[in-house]
Amino acid sequence: MxxxxxxxxxxxxxxxxxxxxxxxxxxxxxxxxxxxxxxxxxxxxxxxxxxxxxxxxxxxxxxxxxxxxxxxxxxxxxxxxxxxxxxxxxxxxxxxxxxxxxxxxxxxxxxxxxxxxxxxVLNLGREDLQRLMLDVRRALARQGVELILLIEDFAKLQGIDREVLEAVLARPQQGKGEPLCAMRTALACTTGYFEGLIDTVRARTAFNVNLDVETVDEESLVTPADVEQLTARYLNAVRLDEQEIQAWLTDTDEQTGEPLDGVPSACSTCEHQVSCHKGFGAINGIGLYPFNATAIERMRLRANKGVFNPRILIKDVLRHTLEYHRSDLEQGRFPSPLLLQHFGGSNLSAMLIREIESRDTTDNARRREALLNLWTAGQELCDLPSEVHTAFELPALGKLPPPPPLPDPVLPPPDDDSLPDTLVGYISDLDQWRTGTQLPQKVANELRSKIFSAIDARIDWDAELILRGHVIDKLFKQRNINFENAATSSHVKDIELVLPLTPEDLGDTAIALQALLLYNHHQHWKFSGGATYYRILARKLDEWSQFVLQGVAKCSTKSGEPGDPVPAVLELLALAGRMAGRPTASLEDLVNVIFTDLEKVEVTNRSGSWQKLFETLKKHQPKLMEVLQSRIPCTKGGSSRLQVIDTMQLLEPLQAISSSWQPQVDVSNISSNSPFSAIVDARKAVDELLEQALQDEKNRHTVIYERVVNELGEDFSKNEVVDAFQRTVEQARVSGLAGGVNLPSLRAAIEDFQKAKLKAYLSSLKKLQENDDRQKLLPLISGLSVRYAEIITNFLDRGNQFLTKVQEETQRELENLRSTGSGELEVSCQAIEASLLDLQQLASEINGESVCS
Known part of the structure; x- marks a missing residue:
């Protein structure tokens, strides 16, 4: 193709x-x-x-x-x-x-x-077939032979049928070419197929015989009695020996040629005649075994929908049953499930099938299903005449036993008389679906919303410690419900519920779905069979709900195996909170750190790699929190808000990450679907940037510490430094040497420096400089005050700027005095020298070796 x-x-x-x-x-x-x-x-x-x-x-x-x-x-x-x-x-x-x-x-x-x-496929090209047929006809023409071609089922020649017609319709005399033999063709096909042939072909046929049995006012001229009579005759012929039939045919009237005696009956000498005819029925003394009148009619209608076709009755009902199921008849396995399958499968209701299964063995249940489908009207569980059960070696149920104990009682199906036609059709469609017929789209659509609502109501989200809002309409939507052998299905991700869950569960699943439809109509369970429908639906809902709950764990992984994303999420949130400077000394601190609001944390003064990693974690925090909160809540009344958390899920992962501050959880199987993709993306950033961010931050703080040591000494007195610097500033102001200095900003820097508690900060800087242990770097660095780093840097920068300005101003004043030759030169020089000596002394005091306070 x-x-x-x-x-x-x-x-x-x-x-x-x-x-x-x-x-x-x-x-x-x-x-x-x-x-x-x-x-x-x-x-x-x-x-x-x-x-x-x-x-x-x-x-x-x-x-x-x-x-x-x-x-x-x-x-x-x-x-x-x-x-x-x-x-x-x-x-x-x-x-x-x-x-x-x-x-x-x-x-x-x-x-x-x-x-x-x-x-x-048939290895016959158009030219090949026509050439072959023409060659055969030429050869036969040379021998003076006429060709008669009989085609039993012309429809079987589709693909080469038109080429066959062209060949057989070719006239004997082909112009000046070699003549073809005369040819007569009789072919059989259905009326519909014949009418589908092109007009030129139908116009060139000499005549056609229509063997369709006509109808009058939509009523067939063939009655069930006619079919039974035809069946009985063929059954009798099958039972008679060939010699007996030949003897009957040859014993004829010499004048008329008609047999002298009536058609012999194989039943006349059968020892089972009385019981057989009583159980299965008979026509003119000929028994219908292994059929009865109902079986003949139901099999015929299933095999031959529409106008009666005797050939189909003989070939696909009588011959098929007697030839292909003879061993079943001989060995007590008749009627078998294969026979029922041949005639289109079971039409019994799902509830009736369940009742059969509850009262019979597995093997006998399948046979009884075939028996009720074909030998009865198929409306209820009943026994046939005892002779039928004896012949088929299928025990009669006798007086039907009472319903079995809970949870599997069996009651009759609901009374359809009060049901709308649409609902009756839906229930019938579900019965057919159970037997292998495709479930119509309209039925599937009708069921999805009801199944979805029922599962949502069935699951105790609070008890399962799952946030409902994370699952319903997110991981599990109405369109995520599909059906095996349905007309349509939708492509879904996350949690997909395909019913039935197992092939063996198809029967009860069909009943449960019928129960949903019936309850939706009645709004109560008091209808006929309601208690049984309720129990089956309740059991199925438990199974479906459990499947959805298991899917919550499975949808977090690529493989579809159950997985727990919580440890991976906790690692990332704990790292983010630790980078934000939150304490983690106690278990309470560790729990609190994962709920850090990263939006309120400022990291603009951090290194570029630190900022990049932190911003990535902040970007993914909402999705990470969504995953976490959906799996650790202790809610009430199905609330969508997180009120209390299950801390037992948090402790072990948090203690593990806090021991090294290096992520350990394997995330290779985490799903790439949202919101779980946030775990993968955030973890990738941590793996790529964390070590670099720690090293860059360590280098940045080391530069600050070395500058403090170089400019103020390793163990300086903050009070003495501030006091000396303030006196220097005041002396410069009085001397008129601070004209180019922003004194308010300088005094603010001195004040911030004076108020800051720098002892612990500088001690941490020293530890950081001396520490190369990767496990301790994150707590040390994240615990350092960004504000103190700004204060020290600002103080040193503005102090150095001030001293530079004063020195420049002093030099300029000296040059001016020398150039003017003023009488006040001596006095000014003495004052300037005194001021410079004071500044020199103050600078020495700033670099003194007093203890930091």
Whole structure:
């Protein structure tokens, strides 16, 4: 198919539209791609149906009313995880799913090349087949032989059917060429298929015979009694020996040729005749075993929907049952689940199936399900005549026992008489879904909102220590609920609930979903069977709720395995709080540090790497807190606000990080989906920047400490330094040498320096300079006051600026005095010299060796 529709196919390139040109280049990728190939080759998919139709399958009921073709529903429009497909297939698929026009164009293009693809599979090209047929007819013409061609099921030739027609309709005389033999063809197909042939073919047929059984006022002319009579005759023929039938046929009237005796009955000499006819029924003395009247009618209607077709009755009901299930009849395994599957599966309600399972063994339950589906009306659990149970070796249930004890009592299904037609249809759809029929989209949509609300109400978020607002409508949304074998499903991330949870759970899941619909209608559980529906729904809701809760842990990991993101989050929040300078000496401090408001922390005076790391942690803090708060709350009444926390989850991770201040938790399996992506991004920044930030900050503080030691001495007296400096400033002001100095700013710097408690700060600076232990660097650095570093730096900068200004001003004044030759020169020089001596003495005092206070 991919070759036929692609660049290597047979196309009229001169007349291609833009859409067709695009499809030639892009559509084959969707067929070649291994990921999408699983969709194309799925059971009962279009390719599977075409193969079955073309090559045949003996054990199936198949009526071909029209040519098999692609339709829009056959396209892969609801495929999940398309990231596993190739880039080319993914690109075309993304365009296809949102464009109705391209969808229809794709279907038309596929159908236009379908016959070519089928012919390739059969290894018969159009020219090959026609040439072969013509060669055969020429050879037969030379021998004077007429060819008669009989085709039992013309629909089976799809793909080469038109070529066959061209060959058989070719006239014997082909102009001047060698003549062909005369040929007569009889082919059989359904009315619908025949009407689908092109007009020129139908016009060239000599005549056609319509064997459809007509109807009058929508009522078939064939009655159930007619079908039973036909069935009885064939059953009788099967039971008779061939010699007995031949003897009856040959013992005829010489004049009329009619048999002298009536049709012999195999039942006349059977020792089981009385009990068999009593249990299964009989027509004109011929028993219906292993059928009864109900079984014949129900099997026929399942195999032959619409106008009665005797061939289908014989082939797909009688022959199939007697030939393919003969061993089951002989060994006491009839009717088997395979027989029921052949006739379309079970139509019993989910509640009735559950009742059967509660009263029978596993093997017998499956057989009884087939028996009730086909030999009864299928409305209730009942016994057939005892002769039927004896013949099938399937014990009768007898007087039905009382309901079993809780939690699995079984009651009859609800009374549908009072239910709206829509609800009755939904319940029926769920019964069919249980037997393998696809769940319609409208039913799935109706159920999603109800399941979502029920699970939300069922989970005790407070007891689970999970913040409801973090899960509902975030990790778990209404569209996250999907169904196996549904018409549509949505692509979701985080927590996806697919029902049933296990294939074996399909029956009870269908009942639980019916219970939701029934309760939504009645608004109480007092309807018929309500108690049973309630118990099944309650059990299923517990399972679904537990699945969602487990999903909360699983959705935090890439692998889908349960995981706990709390330790990784605590490490990052503790590091951020520690960088913000918050204390961590006690357990109380450690707990408080993770709730630090980083927005209020100023780090502009820190090193560039420190600022970058801190800003990254601050950026991700809201998402980190979201993850943390969703898993440690002690709330009340399902409150969405965090009021009390479960500190037991915090202690071990916080104690671990505080021992080294190096992250240890493995985050390689943390999910990349929000909000968990914040863990990965923040941890990446820590791994890349923390060591550099610590080293840069250590270097910055070391420079400050060395400057203090160089300019003030290692053990200086703060009071003496301040006193000496203040006297120097005052002397310069009195002497008129402070004209270029901003005295208010200088005095403010001196005042800040005087008030600051620098002893502990300078002691920490000294420890930091001497310490190379990475585990102790973060507590030391983050504990250093940024304000004290600013005060010391500001004091030293302004002090040095002041002294430089005074020296420059003094030198300028001396030069001015010398140039003027004033009589006051001697006096001024003496005053200046005295001032300079005072300044020199004060500078010496500032660099003195008094103890810092």
């Amino acid at each position: 991919a070759i036929a529709i692609g660049p290597s196919g047979k196309h009229d390139w001169s007349s291609l539209s833009e859409e067709q040109d695009y499809l030639i280049k892009s559509l084959p990728a969707l067929l070649y791609d291994p990921f999408f190939r699983k969709h194309w080759l799925k059971e009962a998919g279009i390719i599977h149906r075409l193969i079955v139709h073309t090559l045949g399958r003996r054990d199936s009921v198949e009526i071909i009313e029209e040519r098999r073709q692609f339709c829009v529903e056959d396209l892969p429009l609801n495929v999940l995880e398309i990231g596993k497909s190739s880039a080319q297939a993914r690109e075309f698929y993304s365009f296809l799913i949102g464009n109705d026009y391209i969808q229809k164009a794709s279907v038309s293009w596929l159908n236009a090349h379908l016959d070519e693809a089928i012919a390739k």
